[in-house]
């Protein structure tokens with residue numbers, strides 16, 4: 001994972017906690033497997049799955065056609081929404097106002113891909129993680145940040161003078177990525193995920209971290 005994405009995965013001291021960490025632990029328990037969490041850059045996760053450095057990734061990762069060329073995805077376990085964070089006094093009121101602006105994103109995320117497609121790579125400043133993108137916004141180095149809604153809420157709560165625009169930019173499905181040739185693991189993970197959804201475990205983990 002990339003443990004810089006609260007409440008899905010983040011550091012609590014030396015521990016990596018969050019929705020994905022708990023779902024992974026629950027699946028490992030069900031499957032009788034040992035969970036080891038490795039923290040790395042978000043944009044190296046897919047290559048690390050392909051090279052066998054890691055077996056799977058839970059990282060609030062959106063299912064996209066492009067990624068499906070390189071990895072398989074399990075059934076979805078959560079929904080994400082791309083939102084826009086601006087300074088409280090910003091003149092940006094909706095996605096239509098992003099034209100010509102400089103947009104901060106986390107390198108290699110869907111926010112990065114969509115903004116580069118919609119507004120041009122020149123209008124995107126790709127930063128190592130969401131927190132550094134938000135720092136760039138606070139310092140006036142970018143005009144806004146496009147990122148998933150729940151981390152956006154966490155970053156806005158931690159920093160003065162920011163707000164999330166009401167407009168939803170794009171809705172997406174999060175799923176677990178697994179190597180294409182590892183259908184045995186894919187089947188096991190899908191089966192355990194189905195049980196953990198059916199018995200309410202997945203929802204109770206989500207509810208623990210995301211208050212309605």
Ligand code: ARG
Nearest residue numbers: 002005059060061062109110
């Ligand atoms: N949902 C977005 C994507 O798949 C962002 C995920 C970022 N996750 C993370 N752990 N940093 O591209």
